[in-house]
Amino acid sequence: MPLGRGVCQLEYVQREWxxxxxxxxxxxxxxxxxxxxxxxxxxxxITAESKIHARSVEVGCPxxxxxxxxxxxxSDDGQVVPVDYKRGAAPDLLEGAWEPERIQVCLxxxxxxxxxYRSGYGIIYYxxxxxxxxxxxxxxxxxxxxxxxxxxxxxxxxxxIPPPLxxxxxxxxxxxxxxxxxxxxxxxxxDDKVDDRASEATAATVLPSAAEAAEVxxxxxxxxxxxxxxxxxxxxxxxxxQGQGYALGxxxxxxxxxxxxxxxxxxxxxxxxxxxxxxxxxxxxxxxRALVNREVPVLHLSYGGxxxxxxxxxxxxNIELRQRQFQAxxxxxxxxxxxxxxxxxxxxxxxxxxxxxxxxxxxxxxxQLAASRGAVERCEELSSLLGIEGNAAREYFRHFPAMFxxxxxxxxxxxxxxxxxxxxxxxxxxxxxYSLLVKxxxxxxxxxxFDPHLGFYHQPRYGRPALALDLMEEFRPLVADxxxxxxxxxxxxxxxxxxxxxxxxxxxxxxRKTFIEAFERxxxxxxxxxxxNYQVSYRxxxxxxxxxxxxxxxxxxxxxxxxxxx
Numbered sequence: 009m010p011l012g013r014g015v016c017q018l019e020y021v022q023r024e025w026x027x028x029x030x031x032x033x034x035x036x037x038x039x040x041x042x043x044x045x046x047x048x049x050x051x052x053x054i055t056a057e058s059k060i061h062a063r064s065v066e067v068g069c070p071x072x073x074x075x076x077x078x079x080x081x082x083s084d085d086g087q088v089v090p091v092d093y094k095r096g097a098a099p100d101l102l103e104g105a106w107e108p109e110r111i112q113v114c115l116x117x118x119x120x121x122x123x124x125y126r127s128g129y130g131i132i133y134y135x136x137x138x139x140x141x142x143x144x145x146x147x148x149x150x151x152x153x154x155x156x157x158x159x160x161x162x163x164x165x166x167x168x169i170p171p172p173l174x175x176x177x178x179x180x181x182x183x184x185x186x187x188x189x190x191x192x193x194x195x196x197x198x199d200d201k202v203d204d205r206a207s208e209a210t211a212a213t214v215l216p217s218a219a220e221a222a223e224v225x226x227x228x229x230x231x232x233x234x235x236x237x238x239x240x241x242x243x244x245x246x247x248x249x250q251g252q253g254y255a256l257g258x259x260x261x262x263x264x265x266x267x268x269x270x271x272x273x274x275x276x277x278x279x280x281x282x283x284x285x286x287x288x289x290x291x292x293x294x295x296x297r298a299l300v301n302r303e304v305p306v307l308h309l310s311y312g313g314x315x316x317x318x319x320x321x322x323x324x325x326n327i328e329l330r331q332r333q334f335q336a337x338x339x340x341x342x343x344x345x346x347x348x349x350x351x352x353x354x355x356x357x358x359x360x361x362x363x364x365x366x367x368x369x370x371x372x373x374x375x376q377l378a379a380s381r382g383a384v385e386r387c388e389e390l391s392s393l394l395g396i397e398g399n400a401a402r403e404y405f406r407h408f409p410a411m412f413x414x415x416x417x418x419x420x421x422x423x424x425x426x427x428x429x430x431x432x433x434x435x436x437x438x439x440x441x442y443s444l445l446v447k448x449x450x451x452x453x454x455x456x457x458f459d460p461h462l463g464f465y466h467q468p469r470y471g472r473p474a475l476a477l478d479l480m481e482e483f484r485p486l487v488a489d490x491x492x493x494x495x496x497x498x499x500x501x502x503x504x505x506x507x508x509x510x511x512x513x514x515x516x517x518x519x520r521k522t523f524i525e526a527f528e529r530x531x532x533x534x535x536x537x538x539x540x541n542y543q544v545s546y547r548x549x550x551x552x553x554x555x556x557x558x559x560x561x562x563x564x565x566x567x568x569x570x571x572x573x574x
Contacts, residue, residue, distance in 0.1 A: 051124035069122035087126035090116035097136040104141040236542035244281035255290040287311035326457035347465035353482030353570025366410040429512035441488035449476035
């Protein structure tokens with residue numbers, strides 16, 4: 009049984025956990041034995057005639073350094089027998105069970121012995137075919153169990169992360185595969201070979217020329233295929249509530265949206281991925297507790313859409329990642345390397361959006377953006393990088409109107425970026441789009457275990473989600489700007505969807521609703537990942553990129569590769 013990163017590293021060291029259908033089915037099989045019941049007498053009270061049938065019995069031993077909850081404890085002629093439930097069918101093996109399962113029940117027996125009980129064998133019960141497999145605690149099995157237990161404890165304190173399994177058939181059914189990303193991590197570690205020239209470009213090293221910096225291809229698999237082991241989309245829904253005076257309450261397992269006490273809409277808790285509350289929307293303590301228990305973030309936004317607070321469960325248990333994050337943030341060289349990747353990805357995607365959608369585009373702008381990306385690769389100071397990004401952004405927004413359809417009405421005239429407050433409809437749309445995008449990045453980085461307020465490119469400032477802003481840079485053109493262009497060119501948003509107060513322009517409630525719908529359509533759109541060459545939604549890509557950033561900090565992969573489309 010190799011000590012893989014799955015159960016030992018992710019669950020017990022980094023405290024990561026996820027569910028899938030196999031986990032839920034296993035929980036259903038365990039539903040009875042998970043309820044404590046039946047007497048579990050002390051060793052001195054057990055005789056050959058004792059009849060024991062105790063469920064969910066916890067035992068531990070400091071000397072062994074292990075704790076176990078035994079599904080079922082039975083008796084046999086004065087000794088106790090641990091019974092471990094499995095949801096599947098018994099394998100066709102000489103030993104009757106897989107080694108990890110035999111090790112598990114043997115450890116339970118050793119814990120019972122350490123507490124004074126006699127235990128010579130255990131039982132593995134396979135629910136699918138109702139088979140009981142006896143596992144004798146032989147000297148060989150006991151030695152193997154102690155060996156692996158010692159190795160697991162050494163792994164937990166070593167700070168070394170074992171590599172993922174390579175192309176394993178175990179991975180597709182593992183509930184932790186979306187956290188582990190085994191094929192992706194192995195590919196980026198160099199398990200598959202990539203074109204060196206492409207890898208260097210992506211890692212933000214010096215390129216021979218600005219033109220090559222703009223056109224160089226990202227690394228693509230050249231050997232074994234990178235399997236898509238996670239669902240392409242998250243089928244759960246992001247819930248948005250912006251009716252002022254509305255309230256959210258719980259009705260059984262259903263979240264109700266109420267107006268003056270009357271339900272106007274409802275969604276099942278199991279179908280919710282996040283809840284967004286705009287302005288004066290109330291939520292009951294029962295509903296909030298139910299959402300937090302399901303690890304569904306509740307995002308509180310101002311009436312105009314600025315993120316003000318996030319309600320989640322207690323901080324993610326992966327403290328090791330946050331330790332690495334704080335250590336890395338104190339390393340200027342490492343911060344610069346990450347910042348260059350974020351900015352390089354943003355400029356490349358900005359250039360691509362202009363090239364694809366611009367009408368009568370000045371060809372010089374593409375060359376200038378390519379030159380800016382080349383300057384990023386050569387940059388040696390964070391302050392210089394800020395200047396390069398600012399110049400590239402001004403050039404990009406100077407040509408932004410070229411992506412609008414000809415004949416747009418005057419409200420959609422655009423002469424440049426302005427904000428705080430936005431002074432025209434296009435800037436109002438851009439500001440709202442960026443606000444929605446940053447809250448998505450907050451959800452992603454919090455879910456992975458980061459501190460969202462400590463970034464590498466955006467420097468810490470009180471209340472600013474610097475890391476979320478870092479990670480959203482490469483997605484600004486592809487997601488936020490793209491939605492703005494779409495709703496204007498398709499006529500989904502018109503002049504009547506804006507309100508002007510003094511110099512400030514904002515969206516009406518109807519305009520926000522329309523834009524949110526377009527934004528969610530974009531996040532649900534499938535796109536081919538340029539490195540792994542499989543299709544997933546943008547919302548899923550946010551999580552993948554956040555996890556790749558985490559693996560970079562943990563030293564599992566050599567560099568962070570920004571997401572850029574082909």
